[in-house]
Amino acid sequence: MARISQLSEIHPSACIGEGVEIGPFCVVGPHVSIGAGCRLHSHVVLTGHVTMGAGNELYPYVVMGTAPQDLKYRGGPTRVEIGDGNTFREYVTVHPGTEAGGEITRVGSESLFMVGSHVAHDCLLADHVMLGNFCQLAGHVRMEEYSVVSALSGVHHFVTIGQYAFVGGLTAVKRDIPPFTIFYGSPGEVRGVNEVGMSRNGITPEQIKCVKSAYRRLFSGNNDQLRQLEQLEAEPNQERCVAILCSALRSSLDGKFGRHRESLRDAGEETWTPGRLGQTFEQARQIS
Numbered sequence: 001m002a003r004i005s006q007l008s009e010i011h012p013s014a015c016i017g018e019g020v021e022i023g024p025f026c027v028v029g030p031h032v033s034i035g036a037g038c039r040l041h042s043h044v045v046l047t048g049h050v051t052m053g054a055g056n057e058l059y060p061y062v063v064m065g066t067a068p069q070d071l072k073y074r075g076g077p078t079r080v081e082i083g084d085g086n087t088f089r090e091y092v093t094v095h096p097g098t099e100a101g102g103e104i105t106r107v108g109s110e111s112l113f114m115v116g117s118h119v120a121h122d123c124l125l126a127d128h129v130m131l132g133n134f135c136q137l138a139g140h141v142r143m144e145e146y147s148v149v150s151a152l153s154g155v156h157h158f159v160t161i162g163q164y165a166f167v168g169g170l171t172a173v174k175r176d177i178p179p180f181t182i183f184y185g186s187p188g189e190v191r192g193v194n195e196v197g198m199s200r201n202g203i204t205p206e207q208i209k210c211v212k213s214a215y216r217r218l219f220s221g222n223n224d225q226l227r228q229l230e231q232l233e234a235e236p237n238q239e240r241c242v243a244i245l246c247s248a249l250r251s252s253l254d255g256k257f258g259r260h261r262e263s264l265r266d267a268g269e270e271t272w273t274p275g276r277l278g279q280t281f282e283q284a285r286q287i288s
Helices: 197-199 205-219 226-233 238-252 263-269 281-286
Strands: 032-036 048-054 079-083 102-108 180-184 189-193
Touching: 032 238, 189 205, 197 205, 205 226, 205 238, 226 238
Parallel strands: 032 048, 048 079, 079 102
Antiparallel strands: 180 189
């Protein structure tokens, strides 16, 4: 049975799951669905078309589903979809998609959104991602599984942040971040392999060793990156993590301004099918 404060305004058409807790001064609109076991502390606003899975926790002043900050938006019934087990700290905002951008903003499961972080329209976030305090994602950003963007960083629209990548604080991210790497500074640059993040989240020592070897070839200042990439791509029996790294670099190089998804924007093409979300690393790398 749901526990709902009498001081909150819940539309009778909203779908409220078993065991949901809604504290005082929350507003839940008619097209909102909240999964079992979610908790809304207080002063949370869920409006528009928002679908939320089970076990999410929303702290005060979280806002989801209000109109996106895109002048091309025409008021359509675009959506926000949230997975399971996420934590949204105070003042987090998540905007729905736009008609031209796929009509959906999607967040996976088991992720942490720290105070004041923002997920803009048409973003696609996989499982186990983390946004630091006051981190801002522009529209159409893609974050792959186990990626992290640290506090006070801003991510340009149509950027892809690869799986297991780590973006340091106060960083302006204007181009795709390769999987498994550390990116920070002003200007932002790839500066290492995210060995700690990989080892904490199921990547084997042998896989890490292979990625580090590929990194030295691809990002050494004395090497021609394109030639090294071509050589790595041509090697037989390539390790899976290295294949993912090479595929991501190739996509960025073939994209526009170093952003693969930017090259597809005029066609309105979606680059991440819904089935990709929620998959394990093993499944994801088989696709890649």
